[in-house]
Amino acid sequence: MTDTILITGGAGYIGSHAAWACADRGYKLVVLDDLSTGREASVPDGAELVLGDVADEALVARVLKDHKPRAVMHFAGRIVVPESVADPIKYYRQNTCATLGLLAQLVEAGTEAMLFSSTAAVYEPREDGAPLAEDAPKVPLSPYGQSKLMTEAMMRDVGRAHGLSAAILRYFNVAGADPEGRTGQSTPDATHLIKIASQVAVGQRDKMQLFGDDYPTPDGTCVRDYIHVTDLAEAHVLALEHVLANPGQVTMNCGYGRGSSVKEVIRAVERCTNEKLNVEIAPRRPGDAPALVADVSRIHDTLDWTPKHDDLEEMARSAMAWERKLAAERR
Template structure:
């Protein structure tokens, strides 16, 4: 009952691989082009196929050779402002390549698909938290590229008989509590990563992108979910599908929002380090606030998060950043 993890050498995918192995799966195969991922992020017992998810010959061969039953599709481009400046690249990487991958999966008889979607499909909701049945209305090409993939997967599942869980992640942060993986992209743009780098002196300062949003302190509000909790959500989704469960679309978040300024305050407190914070103009493509309606995944799949604590998430991110520095991987 092998699982193929696309993008498994990346931040979230590598935590999924660890979760599968911790749960006793000895048949995990990763396909990754290593464009933003790292082969060293993977445990040695995992098979890594270096290549593109849209290489249909390679993917078909991999599925056949390893008798892949389920596909967890993480590989993508993920930076919201980059999607605004280079939308065609995002539609190619996230939508066109997902189409090719799903076509191969259908041709090769893959039974289950878990897809990494995003809170960005909701766009700029008028109220938070947002339940899954809120109308989708993405405001940036990244969100649209993912929403189109959601639609393709749902349509193809209906036509060709596989089952799926679409997981809409909110803002993913933190690191493996055992220190085996974390966010390793050197020039990552994610707030908690950037703030921990500022705290450790790897960046001169931190920009706050926008302080005039209609939020309590004027900075954007996000729902930060710890990465191993998110990986665990994939495991319960996989078990659900293997047990014959229906296809589902589920938010992955804790249901509580923190502002950019609040996150910075937590990073300074937990690290014990002060750093320069510049109040800067808004960044392209950012919604003011996005918080998960977080009940459905708990009710439908029995998912129970273990790391719902921003201080702990920041501590993990700091420890991982520190480990990267010590291993000369920054």
């Protein structure tokens, strides 16, 4: 019998890629999404879309009762660091509190496992930019990071008390789009660097801003570990299969283990078009760390995961292809 998986936020950017990866593996899918940032067209064919908010515990309870998923992949939540600094209540309510309600319903329903979309923003950045292992100090610089770290703690406590298996995946910087063009980053005002640079490259934006060029990094701009969203989606499926076969809890970084600066990303996008981007230097944003790079030893030791899209230019090309598709749909 095919296992059913519930995916919260499965119409959004990373959630829809994970949904397609699960669908490609033959899982039966139920997607819970309020479409505030996702889009219905990104949900895989054959998946059942339930419109609603993951914070609606009555709705979650009904979905769990009706579909009896073996596991849940939880992507629903807010992700914009500067917004979290300006409105922390929104982030603690929609990220932390909503997930607490979800956990309560999973325990009540007897669901086996949960995968959680966490972030490198939980870490204390290292001044030397060295890779961060999962046991590195946790000092979030923003309410966004703190909301995710609090959720991780809740998952561990609930798992120990009630036997809910868990995989916590800490993303570094996610980029790119499905190579087959089935889904991509569709939020018009998204804050992802490669998304914005791609929009400038294809004429969807006049210019982009580079937030801070005076960081203690080799070229003065922030350094991040960029991971193609398709590789990340594959890691989710493998992590799901791991926790279902090995009950318990595991926390893993998701990245490639090397950093690229903002300027390096911009140059990679420019190489794809052979044209300069219109870039404006702007002040630093609150909550941004100088450098965040993953130590990826654990994910490679735990999962049979081999990234296939580890290339900045490939990320840029797939992101630009998606932007052109969105533009064609609007026309």
